[in-house]
Amino acid sequence: MAPTKAPDSSRRSDRSRRAIHDAALALVTEVGYRRTTIEGIAARAGVGKQTIYRWWPSKAAVLMDAFLGLAGRAAEDAGAGSGSGDTGESAPGIPDTGDLAADLKLVLRATVDEMNDPALEAPTRALTAEGIVDAKLGAEFVHKLLDPQLALYVTRLRAAQEAGDVRADVDPRIALELLIGPLMHRWLLRTLPLTHAYADEIVDYAVGGLAPRA
Template sequence: MSTTGAPDPSRRNDATRRAILSAAIDQVGEVGYAKLTIERIAKSAGVGKQTIYRWWPSKGAVFFDAFLDLAGDGEAAALPDTGDLAADLKLVLVATVDELNDPRFDRAMRALHTEIVLDPVLAADYAARLDNPMREIKKARLRAAQEVGQLADEVDLEVAVDLIWGPVLNRWLHRTAPLTSEYAEQVVDTALAGLTPRKS
């Protein structure tokens, strides 16, 4: 008597879902977001269009979930806290640089940014599901530094997040200069020089 049992529907559905998300990223890399269609995604993933529409209402929704999957949505619960704020921030920013320099991530991120500008619904979804939660994680690490005197009490943490992460994203977005780990480390040093408590 066979002991293998019936196929697990949830396992099959998860494999199908991941194939669809991977196909969405791959197709953006091949044809760009403007030419991305549900039909292209379905053909690349080897599924029917109705399978995609059963889970997502639009190509934008598929692509955003694909991007979250690529970026490791939900994996980072907190930034590293070794007690050395500069070292921790440099570690995070250098990892961000490596990610942005990865061609697959770069294409997906640029497509997402373009669509956010054009689609208010997607922009709101991006803010709620990715940007705002990540800002809270960043602020929590800076708040911990503030509590032990590594940042001045009066520092606005919202502004501090922009000062630390903004330059890296701006250089990547506008391609004004090479995005390197050395630059990321310089950003941290420069930002912290302006944020640390003034000695009396």
């Protein structure tokens, strides 16, 4: 008689983690951050509260981990769908083809797609809003999600400076806000649609202002 195979505990843990992540994101989308609870996440995921507390110290930690995983998968999908042959890269996710405007338009269009994705939009809005009143959550959101992404823009803009496409006196950390700020403003206020055409215009205006003066 063949020996009975022992259950794979790591696979079971992965399934439980994914179920908890999915439950947390679904609840924060449906009822908002403040009304989302560890009890609610556990019930939705079909696990006990002790399972959640074994891996995360708080509701905020669960949601942040879940959102980072979701954002990471979205970025991987976007990268897989935008591959276009052999191009250099100044950093992962930021193309450096030698055409600064074209490279930035590619990145900002992908950002627009993420911001318009219903699966990402609702939890992003919930965490953004709560981060305004919860300084610790807001700082964690910036440190774990925004800062790594902004660093990629800094790297690309510095490469453009070295190539002579951006003035030497420009601070890349401030310059990137010319690109990201307008997108966030329109996304937060929902006054006008967030489109690829709008992203392209932002790049054209920003690159024109950053270029060396005659």
